Amino acid sequence: MRILIKNGRVIDTKNNVDDVLDILIENGVISEIDKNLDYKGADIEEIDATGKIVAPGLIDMHCHLREPGQEYKEDIESGTRSAAKGGFTSVACMPNTNPVIDNVTVVEYIKNRAASVGCINVFPIGAISKGLKGEELAEIGELKFAGVVAVSDDGRPVNNPQLMRNALVYASTFDTPVISHCEDLSLQNGGTMNEGYTSTRLGLRGISRASEEVMVSRDIIIAESTNTAVHIAHISTRGSVEIVREAKKRGVKVTCETCPHYFTLTEEAVEGYNTNAKMNPPLRTTDDVEAIKQGLKDGTIDVIATDHAPHHIDEKNCEFERALNGIVGFETALGLGVTYLVEAGVLTMNSLLEKMTSAPAHILGINKGTLSVNASADVIIIDNAEEYEVNVSDFQSKSKNSPYNGWKLKGKALYTIVGGKVVVQDGII
Amino acid sequence: MLDGHKDLLGLKDFTPKQIEEILETAKTMKYVLSQKNKRTAHLQGKSIVTLFYENSTRTRLSFELAAKYMSAFASNVTSSGSSVAKGETLIDTARTIDVMGTDVIVMRHGMSGAPHLIAENVKASVINAGDGMNEHPTQALLDLFTMQEKKGKIKGLKVAIVGDIAHSRVARSNIWALTKMGAEVSVGAPATLIPADLEKTGINVYNSVQEAIVDADVVMGLRIQSERQKSGLFPSNREYSRFFGIDPKRLTLAKLDALLLHPGPVNRGVELSSMVVDGNSSLIDEQVTNGVAIRMAVLYLFTRGGNDE
Numbered sequence: 001m002r003i004l005i006k007n008g009r010v011i012d013t014k015n016n017v018d019d020v021l022d023i024l025i026e027n028g029v030i031s032e033i034d035k036n037l038d039y040k041g042a043d044i045e046e047i048d049a050t051g052k053i054v055a056p057g058l059i060d061m062h063c064h065l066r067e068p069g070q071e072y073k074e075d076i077e078s079g080t081r082s083a084a085k086g087g088f089t090s091v092a093c094m095p096n097t098n099p100v101i102d103n104v105t106v107v108e109y110i111k112n113r114a115a116s117v118g119c120i121n122v123f124p125i126g127a128i129s130k131g132l133k134g135e136e137l138a139e140i141g142e143l144k145f146a147g148v149v150a151v152s153d154d155g156r157p158v159n160n161p162q163l164m165r166n167a168l169v170y171a172s173t174f175d176t177p178v179i180s181h182c183e184d185l186s187l188q189n190g191g192t193m194n195e196g197y198t199s200t201r202l203g204l205r206g207i208s209r210a211s212e213e214v215m216v217s218r219d220i221i222i223a224e225s226t227n228t229a230v231h232i233a234h235i236s237t238r239g240s241v242e243i244v245r246e247a248k249k250r251g252v253k254v255t256c257e258t259c260p261h262y263f264t265l266t267e268e269a270v271e272g273y274n275t276n277a278k279m280n281p282p283l284r285t286t287d288d289v290e291a292i293k294q295g296l297k298d299g300t301i302d303v304i305a306t307d308h309a310p311h312h313i314d315e316k317n318c319e320f321e322r323a324l325n326g327i328v329g330f331e332t333a334l335g336l337g338v339t340y341l342v343e344a345g346v347l348t349m350n351s352l353l354e355k356m357t358s359a360p361a362h363i364l365g366i367n368k369g370t371l372s373v374n375a376s377a378d379v380i381i382i383d384n385a386e387e388y389e390v391n392v393s394d395f396q397s398k399s400k401n402s403p404y405n406g407w408k409l410k411g412k413a414l415y416t417i418v419g420g421k422v423v424v425q426d427g428i429i
Numbered sequence: 430m431l432d433g434h435k436d437l438l439g440l441k442d443f444t445p446k447q448i449e450e451i452l453e454t455a456k457t458m459k460y461v462l463s464q465k466n467k468r469t470a471h472l473q474g475k476s477i478v479t480l481f482y483e484n485s486t487r488t489r490l491s492f493e494l495a496a497k498y499m500s501a502f503a504s505n506v507t508s509s510g511s512s513v514a515k516g517e518t519l520i521d522t523a524r525t526i527d528v529m530g531t532d533v534i535v536m537r538h539g540m541s542g543a544p545h546l547i548a549e550n551v552k553a554s555v556i557n558a559g560d561g562m563n564e565h566p567t568q569a570l571l572d573l574f575t576m577q578e579k580k581g582k583i584k585g586l587k588v589a590i591v592g593d594i595a596h597s598r599v600a601r602s603n604i605w606a607l608t609k610m611g612a613e614v615s616v617g618a619p620a621t622l623i624p625a626d627l628e629k630t631g632i633n634v635y636n637s638v639q640e641a642i643v644d645a646d647v648v649m650g651l652r653i654q655s656e657r658q659k660s661g662l663f664p665s666n667r668e669y670s671r672f673f674g675i676d677p678k679r680l681t682l683a684k685l686d687a688l689l690l691h692p693g694p695v696n697r698g699v700e701l702s703s704m705v706v707d708g709n710s711s712l713i714d715e716q717v718t719n720g721v722a723i724r725m726a727v728l729y730l731f732t733r734g735g736n737d738e
Contacts, residue, residue, distance in 0.1 A: 197626035201441070203541040203563030203601055206625055273542030319519060319540040321561070 002026045003420065004039050008049025008381060012056060013354035014361075014370035023054060025377040028420035033371060045422075047415065049381050055353050056369045057089025057120075057378035057416060058334065061360040062154070062179070062233055062257060062305035064326070065091070065122070068109060069098025074310040074398050076110065077117040079330075082308070082397035084423045086330035087413030089378035090121040090361075090368050091308075094154040095132065102127035102138040107146040119423045120416075121378070123149040123366060128167045128178065134159050137167060144174040149364040152179035154233060155280075157215055159185060164219060168228040177363055179231045182215035182240070183281065192321050194267040194282040202270065204320065209288075212281050213239040220247045220254050229253035231363055234307050236262045236281040238291035245300040255363050257303035260336035261327065261403070263292045263346075269403055275316040275323035276403040279309070293346045296355065303363065304355045306333045310399030328402045331395050336404070338384050338411025349384065381415040388412060396429060431730045436548040436555040439564035440606040448573070448606055451726050455574050458725035461498065462718065471729045472501035478526050479535040481558070482508045482543075487693060487717055488558050488568070492535045495724035501532075523547035532732050536560075541598075554731040562596050568692050569602035571723040573610065575716050576647055579688055584611035589641040589683070591617045591675060592651030592700050595624040595662075599692045600651060604630050617641025619673065621662040638673045645683040648710075649690040650675050650700045666699045676702040680710060688712050 003025040010021040010033065022037035023030060065079040074082075083091050093110065095101030101110065107124050114122035126143035128151045130136050140151055151171055158164040158180065171178045188211045193199050195206025216232055220243060223230040235241060235256050247254045261279060266286050269277035277283055295301040309326025316323050337356065341347040347355075361369030368378060390407045392400040416424035423429060431437070432447055440448065461469055477496040479489050489505070496503035506526065508514065513522055519538070526534055531553045536544050541561030548555040559565040577583050588607055594600045594616050607614050608631050615633040616623070617640060628634050635641045642648055653669060663669050680689065689701075689710040697703045706713060 195625045197629045200624040200626055200630075203561050203598060205562070273545055314518070317520065319538070319546060320542045321540040 002039070002044050003417065003422070004037060004044050004046045005049050005054055005379065005381065006046060008052050008054035010054045010371065011350055011353050012371040013350055014358040015372060017371065018350055023371065023379065025379065025417065025420045028377055030371055030373055030375050030377050033373060047381065051385070052414065053349065053382040053384055055380055055382060056357045056371050057380050057418065058087045058356045059360040059369050060088050060091040060306050060308065060330065060333070061303060061364055063091045063093055063308035063329065064096065064310070065093040066310060067097065067113060068106065073312050076113045076122065078396060078398045079308070079310070080114065080118040080120045080122060081429055082328070082395060083330045084119050084416045084418065085396045085413070085429050086332070087334045087380045087382065087416055088120060088330055089380065089416060089418045090123060090366065092123040092125050092149055092364060094125050094152060095127040096155040100127050100132050101125065101148070102130050102132070102143070104142055104146040107143060107148055111147055120418050121368070123364065125149060125179065126151045128153045128158055129163065132156050134163060137163070137170060140171050140176055141174050144176045148176070149366055150177040150179050150231070152181065152233065154179065154181045157181050157183040157185060161218060161222065165222045165226060168223055168230055169226050172228045175365065177229065177231050177365070179233050180215070180219045181233050182212050182219060184211045184214045187211035187214060192278065193270050194284050196267055196285060198267040198270060202273065204270070207282050209237040209239055209284070212237055213243060216240045216243050220244070220252055223254060224250070224252045227253070229255070232256035234259050234262070234281060234305065235301065236284050236288060236292070238288050241291045241295035241300055245295065245298070248300060255302045256300070257305040258292050258296065258301050259305055259307045259329065260333050263289055263296065264336050264340050265403060273320040274403065275318070275320055276327060276401050278320065278323050278325055279327060280325040293341070296341065297346055302355065302359045304333065304337060304352070305360070306330055310397050311401045312399060316401045326401070328395060328397045328399055331397065332390055332402060332404045332409070334382070334413060335390070335409030335411045339409045342384070343410060377417055377420040379415070379417040380413045382411060383414050384411045386410065386412070430554070430733060436544070437566055437727060437731060438544050438548060438555065438557045440566045440569055440602050440609070441564065445609050448570070448610060451570055451723070451730060452574050452577060454726035454730055455719070455722045458729070459719065459722035461725070462722055467498045469499050472496060472499035472732060475501040475532045475732050476530055477501045477503045477533045477535065477728060478506060478531045479503070479558070480506045480523070480526060481536070482513070482538045483559070485537055485558070487720060488537065491717070491720045492558065492724050495721050495728055499725055499729065501728070519543060519547060520550050523551050527551035527553050533728060556727060556731065559598050561598065562601070563598055564602045565598040566602050567720070567723055567727055568599050569606045570727070571716055571720040572603055572649065572690055573606055574719050574723055575690065575712055576688065578719070579712070580646060583607065586612045586646045587615070587644055588612050588647040588649065589615045589617060589645040590649045590651065591638050591641055591673060593622045593653055593657055594618050594627065594651070595622045596654065596657065597651050603649065604632055608632065615641040615645070617673065619663055622657070638675065638679060639682055642679060642682045645687055647688045647690060648675065648680065648683050652692065652694065653696055653700050670699050674700060674702060675705050677704050677708065680705060690716060693717070
């Protein structure tokens with residue numbers, strides 16, 4: 001079976017393509033891309049993409065699939081279905097599973113599970129330190145050869161600066177990106193939301209912005225002094241944006257990501273002790289949201305990742321301080337990007353897609369995020385015109401923890417094609 | 430049920446009129462308390478359960494006595510010695526209490542927002558008896574009642590609150606209620622004990638006890654918790670007392686007839702000197718009495734016309 005996608009606006013940022021083109025998919029790869037491709041026949045499935053956007057499948061370089069260990073929240077089957085529904089064809093999953101992805105066995109397990117029950121490409125991220133304990137380096141070289149695309153202790157910072165220095169330098173030996181969750185735990189000080197007027201109003205312990213910014217600074221200084229690369233995960237404050245911007249100007253090999261919640265929500269979403277607005281780093285202020293948008297616009301922020309963090313209802317329907325951090329991210333990321341960045345005039349559609357396709361592929365060094373001929377046929381067709389309402393009960397994820405229920409968004413994956421196989425058709429998986 | 434409010438979760442959400450109604454009702458209740466026979470029929474046939482996840486002497490006892498004086502069935506649940514110790518969730522515990530025919534759940538919890546969580550999950554009225562660092566509404570109501578009783582009004586009063594504002598639910602409830610009622614509030618504390626953006630509540634924030642107290646009609650001390658010192662927010666009780674303790678000399682900066690309040694329990698010699706605790710300005714015992722009256726008023730108002738009637 002061959003697939004012919006007709007008349008879509010094809011945006012392939014890696015190849016600087018933005019034109020109305022047809023794409024032929026054959027044997028799981030892009031076999032031809034040109035104007036007015038004319039193929040007919042019983043083995044051709046033609047998809048009319050007139051008025052729609054055709055792009056490489058989205059890539060999420062930061063998510064939690066919860067398998068192995070916490071399958072009651074999510075597993076590789078439900079997680080990849082959730083991702084496919086959101087337009088993602090490749091995701092990189094964080095190592096804070098149980099057991100931790102700090103050895104070859106767990107990497108193999110995830111790869112096998114993804115091959116047997118997953119519907120998209122899954123790239124494991126290995127741990128920086130054994131057991132995520134922050135004490136000694138995991139076997140990063142072996143992890144790399146087993147197939148991890150990066151290392152990170154995400155969810156926990158690497159507290160010891162010398163360990164971080166060793167991680168950056170050692171990982172560079174294997175060209176393995178290091179993703180840093182930036183948080184100084186002593187400055188975090190038991191906080192559960194952003195420190196500011198809202199935390200004072202609600203009587204919740206605040207997390208200072210310094211907790212994030214001190215670590216962003218530290219890791220940039222370590223990377224600069226060792227001439228190594230570092231990728232900063234989920235930045236949320238104006239200060240972090242400015243620190244990264246300055247570092248990039250100096251030529252430091254730093255890249256960073258933010259998440260949709262940091263450009264769409266503020267700390268006020270926590271009012272009423274809304275546990276679906278509890279995340280780490282915490283939602284910040286309007287001023288931070290503006291700075292994040294500016295950082296996205298001027299290229300300081302390279303990537304939009306989801307930090308997809310599914311949690312069971314019992315872990316959210318409880319005291320705010322006891323509730324776990326994070327939200328379901330896959331199924332709202334594209335809509336939030338289109339609505340709050342593209343429609344709002346912050347980013348062009350092309351730069352939004354760049355931050356969700358070619359940029360993460362480049363940082364992770366994976367051969368994805370492009371529609372080049374012979375590239376694997378990971379393609380999505382986006383309807384960016386029709387408004388729809390987010391309904392968490394429609395989520396493919398096992399978990400429903402999202403602050404966006406009822407939000408009206410534009411930007412939806414009508415088709416998600418993975419390696420030439422149609423996974424989502426007309427928005428239905 | 431008070432003006433459509435099923436629950437008393439915090440004074441942040443109440444109007445001056447609603448606060449006045451509670452204070453006014455408490456006057457009647459205080460009269461009842463002064464009688465030889467304290468039994469009234471206000472809560473006859475009602476069931477009140479206190480659910481306390483934190484220690485308390487005066488708050489829990491005053492709710493219990495308030496309920497009993499008004500002929501309610503009053504029961505206590507504490508976190509030790511109940512299913513809470515077996516790991517039952519807060520919502521499950523609250524629902525269990527709810528379905529036993531309980532009209533009011535009076536709850537204290539160490540986490541801010543915990544009463545809000547159970548209020549959404551039970552039919553009973555939920556009265557917040559202190560949640561984390563958020564609110565302690567009946568404490569602030571009894572403080573306002575005491576001020577009004579002694580000064581005849583709240584509007585225009587200068588009230589100084591001194592001590593650990595950052596971690597104090599008493600301070601927050603007082604700030605919300607006093608500013609709504611037209612008092613002028615000043616706080617005095619070391620900068621580490623002032624929460625972020627506090628001045629946005631419309632009060633005066635000082636890092637000096639003297640500046641906060643000057644010309645005050647009411648001076649309220651707050652309890653200093655020793656764990657604050659351990660976490661490094663101030664170096665020692667000795668230094669705290671030296672710079673922020675309220676002693677007779679500092680109290681002279683306030684108006685001559687200023688009132689001295691403290692929610693208790695007091696650390697004598699730390700936030701207040703014993704001279705001040707036992708001095709003429711001190712209304713600490715009166716506050717405790719008024720606490721019973723306020724809790725009677727609250728229990729009455731929130732069971733009136735509610736639920737199944």
